[in-house]
Every structure is written in C-alpha cells, then in structure tokens.
Amino acid sequence: MSGLVDVSELMTDPEFAREFTRRRPTGTFAADGSFSSTYDEAIMMGVVQPANSDDMKTLPEGTRIDNVRVFWVADSEGAAAVRIGDGKTFEADVLVLGPELFRVIRAEPRREDGGYFRVWAEGFVT
Amino acid sequence: MTTDDLNLAVRNLVRTVMGMADGSVRPTNQVAPAGAQTLEIATVQIITAAELGWANEGQIDNSDGSSTATVDALEEVVASIQFFRSPNPDPVGLAKFSTAAVDRARALCRRLQLPSAVAAMNAAGLGLLRMSQVRDLTAIADSTWESRASVDLTFDVSTLESEAVQTILTGEIDLTFQPPGNAAAITRTFQVTT
Numbered sequence: 001m002s003g004l005v006d007v008s009e010l011m012t013d014p015e016f017a018r019e020f021t022r023r024r025p026t027g028t029f030a031a032d033g034s035f036s037s038t039y040d041e042a043i044m045m046g047v048v049q050p051a052n053s054d055d056m057k058t059l060p061e062g063t064r065i066d067n068v069r070v071f072w073v074a075d076s077e078g079a080a081a082v083r084i085g086d087g088k089t090f091e092a093d094v095l096v097l098g099p100e101l102f103r104v105i106r107a108e109p110r111r112e113d114g115g116y117f118r119v120w121a122e123g124f125v126t
Numbered sequence: 127m128t129t130d131d132l133n134l135a136v137r138n139l140v141r142t143v144m145g146m147a148d149g150s151v152r153p154t155n156q157v158a159p160a161g162a163q164t165l166e167i168a169t170v171q172i173i174t175a176a177e178l179g180w181a182n183e184g185q186i187d188n189s190d191g192s193s194t195a196t197v198d199a200l201e202e203v204v205a206s207i208q209f210f211r212s213p214n215p216d217p218v219g220l221a222k223f224s225t226a227a228v229d230r231a232r233a234l235c236r237r238l239q240l241p242s243a244v245a246a247m248n249a250a251g252l253g254l255l256r257m258s259q260v261r262d263l264t265a266i267a268d269s270t271w272e273s274r275a276s277v278d279l280t281f282d283v284s285t286l287e288s289e290a291v292q293t294i295l296t297g298e299i300d301l302t303f304q305p306p307g308n309a310a311a312i313t314r315t316f317q318v319t320t
Contacts, residue, residue, distance in 0.1 A: 027158065029149030033137050033170075035158035087268075089159050 075115035253282035
C-alpha cells in the first residue's frame with residue numbers, strides 16, 4: 001500500500017536536490033575472455049548528504065565514513081535509478097558529483113513512499 | 127612473453143581444448159560481471175614464474191654492421207586454472223550441488239595430451255611439463271552451491287631478451303710522419319670502416 005505522502009517529490013525539487021551524473025557500466029567479453037567496460041551516462045537529480053554515524057552501521061567494515069555520500073534518488077529518474085552491482089550480471093553504477101567520483105556500495109529501494117532509492121556510494125580516486 | 131601474453135595463450139588453449147564458448151575462459155581479477163549462476167566459466171591466473179638455469183647468450187649481426195646481444199631464457203611458469211559452476215539448475219533456477227567443475231578440470235588434464243592440444247601448445251610456445259592434482263573447491267556462494275575446481279599447469283616458456291651492442295661502424299685515424307731533418311711533419315687521415 002502506498003504512503004499518504006509522496007516523499008519522492010523532494011528528490012527532484014531543485015530546492016533540495018542537485019544534479020549529478022550516473023555512469024552505468026556495460027561491456028562485453030571478447031572471445032579471449034577479456035572484458036571491455038563502457039559507461040552509459042545519464043544526468044539525474046537527487047538529494048546528496050554526507051553519511052552519518054547511523055549509516056556507518058549499514059556499511060561494510062572498514063569503510064571510511066567521510067568518503068561516503070548518501071544519495072536520495074526518485075524512481076522517476078528512470079532505468080532502476082541507481083543500482084549496486086549484483087556480482088553476476090552487472091557492475092555497480094558510478095556517480096559523478098562535480099569533480100568527485102563515487103561507486104555505489106548499497107542501494108535500498110523505498111517503494112512504499114512514492115518510489116525512491118536511498119543509495120550509499122563510496123568515493124574513489126582515479 | 128609478458129604475463130598478459132602468457133595468460134592469453136593459456137586462455138586460448140583451455141578454450142580450444144575444452145570446446146568452451148567464446149568469452150567463457152577469462153583472466154582473473156578483472157572488474158566484470160561473472161554471469162548467471164548456471165553459466166559455466168573458467169579463469170586463468172599466472173601464479174609463479176621461475177628462471178631455469180642460465181640463459182643462452184647469443185649475438186645477431188645486423189645487415190648495417192651493428193650487433194644485437196640476445197639472451198634466450200627458459201622459464202617455468204605455473205598457470206592456475208579455475209572452473210566455476212555447472213549448467214544444471216533445479217526447477218526454480220537455483221544451481222544444484224554438482225561436481226561438474228571437478229570433472230571439467232579432470233578432463234582438461236586428459237585433453238591436454240591429445241595431438242591437437244600438443245600442436246596448439248607448440249604453436250603458442252608453451253611446453254607442458256606437469257599437471258597438479260585437481261582440487262574440489264565447491265562452496266556456498268550467494269546462498270547456493272557453486273561448483274568450483276582448480277588445477278595448476280606448469281609450462282616451459284622461452285623468452286628472448288635483446289639489446290643493441292655498442293659498435294664502432296666507422297672511425298678516423300690520423301697518422302703524423304716526421305721526415306728526417308727539419309722538414310715539416312706530414313699528417314694523413316684515414317677513414318676506417320669495420
């Protein structure tokens with residue numbers, strides 16, 4: 001049953017949300033078994049926050065909390081919004097926020113309140 | 127051969143010998159999705175490389191008169207081959223417990239001794255020395271059985287290294303003669319070519 005308030009509207013509201021780029025990895029295996037990655041890019045809107053101590057309880061052991069961002073992204077942003085790799089058929093999305101790059105390490109769907117994702121992504125250096 | 131070249135040669139060998147699908151024999155440790163639970167794959171990793179004895183030294187005389195020094199080194203390289211999974215799901219699609227990967231690794235050891243495999247190794251510059259015991263590494267992965275097995279193959283590999291030798295191709299020699307008496311010295315210059 002849907003919630004009474006569609007919270008997902010906040011995630012595309014310019015007063016709360018900001019723009020970032022989602023890079024979704026795709027790729028193919030050559031006959032010799034080597035994998036070539038390519039990335040499909042999509043501009044998205046979402047609310048971005050630094051991770052807090054509650055988030056730390058849900059993150060893998062040893063993750064540096066100051067390097068993790070929480071993205072709130074509405075389903076309406078399309079194509080399963082943001083996703084973590086399943087280790088079998090696809091790899092995790094990379095989110096580009098200004099000059100910084102973040103790899104999605106956890107995504108929690110919230111279908112009940114209008115349809116959005118709460119996503120944790122860890123920064124990395126290229 | 128670089129490690130990547132070796133890995134590629136062994137991957138192509140395993141794929142050909144085992145009749146596996148294109149793209150199903152892969153290098154280890156690449157960022158890539160592994161595929162569905164019932165998709166059979168194998169991985170190859172070069173885990174050790176050791177020089178055998180002292181390299182055979184040689185020299186190549188080039189047509190322009192220069193020389194190239196060479197060492198033809200013999201290496202013993204161990205490639206670890208891992209087989210994963212079995213194309214045998216239960217009625218809802220979950221992978222069942224299976225010894226398929228072990229059987230694939232055992233079959234590889236036998237099939238490498240077929241004439242076509244020996245020809246493929248000769249063409250790739252690989253000399254098969256030893257095959258290890260096949261290890262059954264079947265384990266629970268993602269809450270279901272994943273059939274896994276490993277075998278190490280030891281190959282002889284010849285690798286040629288070379289460098290240019292410092293060579294004098296041409297030079298000038300000045301000779302100064304002092305005639306008797308107070309006559310002026312005479313200088314002659316000669317071009318010498320090796």
